[in-house]
Amino acid sequence: MIERVISSVLDENSYIAEIEGTVYVVDPGKGAAEFIKKRYGNEEVFVLLTHCHSDHLIDLPELKIKAIYMHPEEKIVFETPELNFVSYFGLDQSQLSKLKKFLTDEPGEHWKVLHTPGHTPGSCCYLLRNRYLFTGDTLFERAIGRTDLPGGDPKKMENSLRLLKSFLVNNPELVILPGHGSSTTSASILKENPFLNF
Ligand SMILES: [Zn+2]
Ligand SMILES: [Zn+2]
Incomplete structure (x- = not known):
């Protein structure tokens, strides 16, 4: 089961899934840490970042982390306050810089990574068990992510x-879980999305 926490910051969606005893969180925005603590106690979690804008990782410093994955091209965003906008929501770059346990390999097993740059250089979508596609700020129900921010x-x-x-088109049964707004399906x-009408 995948659970969604809607952040009080920019209505960002955090998604939490427990798979075979491992707790995964895609984009831990505000409220994700509290939810995880209530549901799973002090369990270490596996974090997947669709990209590194701060609304998608505000709660990262609050989590007990097993590993963090982001696309290699997103490292620069993670490390640069002018690209990730950390200070907008009360975070400090030093809180991110001291984090460890980054995965260099793709998360593997249940997950497939699709590199979809444009919103940021290392934006990616995650496919979970060929059924759920987490699209971050690349693709929303009826819109796409902006491309006018730095990066x-x-x-x-x-x-x-x-x-x-x-x-x-090749996977018409997917559930699409975007970084903001409602979930939808491939079909x-x-x-409905005018940006896919080409
Ligand atoms: Zn973003
Ligand atoms: Zn966002």
Whole structure:
């Protein structure tokens, strides 16, 4: 089961899933740590970041971390306050810089990583067990992520949307879980999202 915590900061979605005894959290925004603590106590969690804008990782310093995964091209965003906007929501870069346990290999087993740059250089989508696709700020129910922030790239976004569209067409049964807003399905997003209409 995948549970969603909607952050009080920018309505960001954090997703929490327990799979075979491991607790995974995709994008721990505000409220994720409290939820995890209540539900799982002091359990160490596996963190997957779709990208490193601060609304998606505000609660990272509060978690007991087993490992953190982000796409290698997102490291620069994680490390640069002008790119991740840490200070906007009361975080400090030093709180991020002291974190350890980064995975260099992809999370493996249940997860597949799709690199979808455009919103940020290392934005990615995570496919869980060929059924759930976490799209971060790349793809929303009826919109896409902005490309005008530092690190954004409209050309790369265009390519990423091409890749995602063909992926969705080939996998019509997916549940799409975006970084903001409601969840949807492949079939529905292909119909409803004007940015996939090409
Ligand atoms: Zn973002
Ligand atoms: Zn966001």
